[in-house]
Amino acid sequence: MPLEVKHLSHTYAKGEPEETQALADVSFTVEDGEFLAIIGHTGSGKSTLLQHLDGLLRPDAGSITIHGTVITDPKTPKVEIRRRIGLVFQYPEYQLFEETVSEDVAFGPKNLGIEGEALTQRVDHALRLTGLDPDTIGDKSPFELSGGQKRRVAIAGVLAMKPDLMILDEPTAGLDPQARQELLSVIGRIHKEEGNITILVSHNMDDVARMADKVLVMDQGRAVMFGTPREVFSRGEELEGIGLGVPGVTALIRGLNRKGYHLPEELLDREQAAEAIAAAVQPMPNVPDAQGQRKG
Amino acid sequence: MADFIEIKDLVFDYINEETGEETRAIDHLCAGISEGSFTAVLGRNGSGKSTLAKMINVLMLPTAGSVMVDGMDTADEEHTWEIRQACAMVFQNPDNQLVSSIVEDDVAFGPENLGMEPAEIRQRVEKALAAVRMGKYRRKALHQLSGGQKQRIAIAGAVAMHPRCILFDEPTAMLDPQGRREVLEIIRRLHSEGITCILITHYMEEAALADRILVMDHGTICMDGTPREIFCQPERLRSLGLEVPLAVDMAARLRAHGLPLPEGIVTIEELTEGLCRWK
Numbered sequence: 001m002p003l004e005v006k007h008l009s010h011t012y013a014k015g016e017p018e019e020t021q022a023l024a025d026v027s028f029t030v031e032d033g034e035f036l037a038i039i040g041h042t043g044s045g046k047s048t049l050l051q052h053l054d055g056l057l058r059p060d061a062g063s064i065t066i067h068g069t070v071i072t073d074p075k076t077p078k079v080e081i082r083r084r085i086g087l088v089f090q091y092p093e094y095q096l097f098e099e100t101v102s103e104d105v106a107f108g109p110k111n112l113g114i115e116g117e118a119l120t121q122r123v124d125h126a127l128r129l130t131g132l133d134p135d136t137i138g139d140k141s142p143f144e145l146s147g148g149q150k151r152r153v154a155i156a157g158v159l160a161m162k163p164d165l166m167i168l169d170e171p172t173a174g175l176d177p178q179a180r181q182e183l184l185s186v187i188g189r190i191h192k193e194e195g196n197i198t199i200l201v202s203h204n205m206d207d208v209a210r211m212a213d214k215v216l217v218m219d220q221g222r223a224v225m226f227g228t229p230r231e232v233f234s235r236g237e238e239l240e241g242i243g244l245g246v247p248g249v250t251a252l253i254r255g256l257n258r259k260g261y262h263l264p265e266e267l268l269d270r271e272q273a274a275e276a277i278a279a280a281v282q283p284m285p286n287v288p289d290a291q292g293q294r295k296g
Numbered sequence: 297m298a299d300f301i302e303i304k305d306l307v308f309d310y311i312n313e314e315t316g317e318e319t320r321a322i323d324h325l326c327a328g329i330s331e332g333s334f335t336a337v338l339g340r341n342g343s344g345k346s347t348l349a350k351m352i353n354v355l356m357l358p359t360a361g362s363v364m365v366d367g368m369d370t371a372d373e374e375h376t377w378e379i380r381q382a383c384a385m386v387f388q389n390p391d392n393q394l395v396s397s398i399v400e401d402d403v404a405f406g407p408e409n410l411g412m413e414p415a416e417i418r419q420r421v422e423k424a425l426a427a428v429r430m431g432k433y434r435r436k437a438l439h440q441l442s443g444g445q446k447q448r449i450a451i452a453g454a455v456a457m458h459p460r461c462i463l464f465d466e467p468t469a470m471l472d473p474q475g476r477r478e479v480l481e482i483i484r485r486l487h488s489e490g491i492t493c494i495l496i497t498h499y500m501e502e503a504a505l506a507d508r509i510l511v512m513d514h515g516t517i518c519m520d521g522t523p524r525e526i527f528c529q530p531e532r533l534r535s536l537g538l539e540v541p542l543a544v545d546m547a548a549r550l551r552a553h554g555l556p557l558p559e560g561i562v563t564i565e566e567l568t569e570g571l572c573r574w575k
Binding site: 040041042043090146147148170173174175176177178179180181203205243244245248249251252255256259260261270271273274275277278281 | 339340341342388443444466469471472473474475476498500501534537538539542543545546549550552553554555565567568572575
């Protein structure tokens, strides 16, 4: 099993008055090459889960295994966890610090002991995967770049570690629509080419619907739903009940169904939704108050 | 009558401290914002939106041209505090804006700095917290609140200053869906109570709620109109790094499928209504 999370539990401030159970018996499995999205409102346990996946926190109970390495085992060396799991934090562009783009991307692999030609190759490959040209941009200061480009450099820095699992925490926050679309395409391409497991944490349900093979929904420290985007987003009422939402297309269809239409709520593609709506509406136009023949 | 905010031929150049190189962030921009209006400002990253907001809030001064807020020139140091009181600002990340550890202390911070009587401060804090529906949380520690709740406290801090205008700089970018819904609802209510609202956003659905949209590019305003006028130009918006709201896109697709939907649909509600005429 590529990524297996089993009965993971974590309690903050154990034994103190403000004791909080942040994770309660969370279990799920992600197959190799799958794209998982994690959604949940602030305080749902999402961040605590991420910190476990990245080996920053140890659970009270349960385990996380990736490609046979038990990262929750205290005996597993930290460097092994760093090598296998790449985490791109929120607003990662604030963490760029080297003088040139290439040096910044090289920082991680260098720490793994990679040097010379192998290092250059990794750096160039990582930059190209994010859509940046190492020849024109490699020697520039990261601070000369645009916001969207800086974010790609930060992602390249994580990619250069060749992680088995890449986690992106709100990668499109604060980007304009075009930069957002471009970055999502880049993430999709990286996922396809590297064939690794990608985890996207997002508040944007449209991004989740577009990118993910599977969606994990967190609420009050529990994994309350796990399934394909279609399965998860067809449970709109429950999602709203826990402070989340549905993609725009789903919201439209649900609104129409409340007014008496019977459209399939699992449609996520805009064109498919348009076809379904047009088919449902088509027979009626320009026939106001049509006197349909009653059956029976 | 003069506009509440008047911007005339505004220029702002950033100077790179190391190289001494100048970058023009605002390029001969002219605009007026009338009192009581709700204006959304759109534009790609780096188009100058946040710089403009900072110039209105006197966090930066013009290289050339002028910004007048309620008849006061931002370049005139005498008016700095009066302008900031008349036109408050709410930033993207509430954590950068909150100063105390307890909710009501944080909201009281501004009025206290104005040297108000304690009784008046208490009254203002209470009203401001009620305006953002956070009255129950007055004694809570800020770190116990969610992102959306913190942003509401940041808004309460602005409201407690009794501003006539509030500038929101991407206030929902870091929030979960529920937090976004709550903050937008509060902005709409503050506007309905007569406060001039300026909302900088990357979300087209949010801009559709405003009564006017300004689109910025390369430091200047390149489109100015109602949401209907702006969103009926999808090609132009795309060339500016933007997009149209979902409802506009879906209405276009449905028209292509032969449904005679009226023009000018920009919100999901309007689209739903348009489709339900045939139900």
